[in-house]
Amino acid sequence: MNAVDREKTYLPLLSEVPMFAGLAPEVRRFVSGGCYQRSEARGRVLCERGSPLDGFFCVLSGRVKLAILSEAGAERAVEIVLPSGSFGEASALLEQPFPLHAEALSDLRLLVVSGARTREAISRWPEIALLVMERLSRRVNGLIRDLECCCLMPASRRVVEFLLREVDGRAPATHGIEVELPAAKAVVASTLNLTAETFSRELHGLARDGLLVIDRRRIRVLSVEGLRKRCVGPAA
Numbered sequence: 001m002n003a004v005d006r007e008k009t010y011l012p013l014l015s016e017v018p019m020f021a022g023l024a025p026e027v028r029r030f031v032s033g034g035c036y037q038r039s040e041a042r043g044r045v046l047c048e049r050g051s052p053l054d055g056f057f058c059v060l061s062g063r064v065k066l067a068i069l070s071e072a073g074a075e076r077a078v079e080i081v082l083p084s085g086s087f088g089e090a091s092a093l094l095e096q097p098f099p100l101h102a103e104a105l106s107d108l109r110l111l112v113v114s115g116a117r118t119r120e121a122i123s124r125w126p127e128i129a130l131l132v133m134e135r136l137s138r139r140v141n142g143l144i145r146d147l148e149c150c151c152l153m154p155a156s157r158r159v160v161e162f163l164l165r166e167v168d169g170r171a172p173a174t175h176g177i178e179v180e181l182p183a184a185k186a187v188v189a190s191t192l193n194l195t196a197e198t199f200s201r202e203l204h205g206l207a208r209d210g211l212l213v214i215d216r217r218r219i220r221v222l223s224v225e226g227l228r229k230r231c232v233g234p235a236a
Contacts, residue, residue, distance in 0.1 A: 014113070056092040063108075150193035
């Protein structure tokens, strides 16, 4: 498929990606000329640590786990990428090896955006660089927040902070705010540097206190204010 055909095929998909949605049509058209679509089944390893990337990934549907693997095989999940999210931008744009392990948590549809074509687009339309910087800066700030959470906060506080992030911006309903865990409890717990048992114990403790109701991966937060009160005081 040549660049012109790619533009026609992938422009509608690229327009759904938040990082590119606000750009002028001619910019999106040019970038889409370097895109291709990729579908993967649940459990598929998308890329390993040290893999070269010719493009970065935008999640159209499904969920992706980004993790660090030790030489002994231990795993620490660092992020769960949901639809409209992306990963691999820094490696693709800097032409450096990917530093993480990426695995499909469900069946996936991905849009792969060429790093080389994005760099060329930045040279033509510098405003793209600002969008990329904003996205990467938010990710860095999020990683710093997660590092603070994992290093300085007790398990109970980590779980409460996670729940508050999940309900942030959602309008309260009559019977509370319902959220669904973005992955299995063990994976979510790993992103908080907790064991699955500790994560589950803290959730059930909050449920016993009347702050939420648990139904497998669905959690109904009954009192956001009650959760916020748990965050008052020192982090550790």
